[in-house]
Amino acid sequence: MGYALNFNLIWRHFDKLWGGLLLSLELAVISITIGVVIGLVLAVWYVSAGRVVRAVIAGYVEFIRNVPLILLVYLVFYGLPTVVDLAYSAPTSFVLTLSVYSGAYLVEVFRSGLEAVPRGQLDAGKAIGLTPWQRLLHVRLPAMLRITLPALSNTFISLFKDTSIASVISVPELTFGAQWINFNTFRIVEVYLVTTAMYLVTGYIMLFGLRLVERRSRAAR
């Protein structure tokens, strides 16, 4: 094969990738933040709720986990505005979708963490006279966080990679930028090599940061 790698065209359009990466990070941070709130609230609700609420929350989790993200993205961006009178941009639509999606995964992470907190620690919280709300805030949630940190890191990184799906509704994030360069330069190998490297490096940086937090909390176990 006479294919010679030539990265010049990639560097000429690198702003598309760099800008795309920043947008990917922005989408991930906003969606994960909303997802964490959804996950925490529902997980706390779940462990203290009756059967009906549990069933509803479990239904949400199961629905999201069994439908491909790309379908949800299409449904929310193309489907929802035709049914209800709503208008939103593609990035907003994607953030909405990824938030609800990440919320479902994070409910599971937080719920299993809350249930794994040793009962003895909750008893100790009761014994010194903490109210249920204080026990949650000062005993159960801190204990849950240190239990769930490893699983949380995996989920966060996975969700960051999921931002690439925003490209299917033309959100100009990293993968979309790569596609644009590919269509306009035909340097398919080069552009996807560079893009892969960018995902990889960003993922590693995230992992490194989260591992640091983990190690600090493990020292505190």
Added chain:
Amino acid sequence: MSDASNAHPALLDVRDVSKAFGAVEVLRSVSLQVKRGEVVTVIGPSGSGKTTLLRCVNFLESYDSGSIRIDGREVGYREAGTRQRRSERDLAAMRAETGMVFQSYNLFPHLTAAGNIMLGLTKVRGKSQAEARTVAEHWLGRVGLAHKADSLPAELSGGQQQRVGIARAVAMEPKILLLDEITSALDPELVGEVLAVVRSLAEDGMTMLMVTHEMAFARDASSRIVFMADGGVSAVGPPKEILAAETTNERLRTFLARFRASHF
């Protein structure tokens, strides 16, 4: 038992408390009184309901019938015999009046030794951080751990963790301290340091109800010993009487004989 409860009303008054887990009766009409300043030890074979009884006193367990009063106030249920459970807020306030030390220490792993003690002081007693810190340091000093105030539980030995557990309970100035087999999870060489702390609290007049398998300690430190078997109180009396080899109580004699056989 009546001689103990008539002259001064008991600080802890357990009357006819029964509890069943499904078909299993774990407490059968248990009654016992603890006066202010007394140290009462509960002994008995495993499964006799000792720990359950202790956990009922601060309502970590509910009970099906009977009454438990501390300083005249019903613990878990509203007055007037309605069997209506107190609100969570009420229960929390009641529990703050009893201290509990657990077999497995149950320290909060994310908080330092001082932090473990300060949590209740700040959140329940409403003390400032600085006040709470002073109290925490005082009690850590009392249990011989002044130098470990900023250590996390994971950095402490079992005996040290348990002493923090004791400090956490007594720092709240409870009316009564409940000790649930607090040396059972410890390596033998660490038992002494923990019992020394309990002994010094007893000398200070702390009212205590404890479940233990340390017979020598029970004999030396208790005002009275309660022997439980099959969920009921089988014998109550001063240590010398209860631990005497020639007791007429058949069950107690069997228990003591087995105990001696396995421990000496």
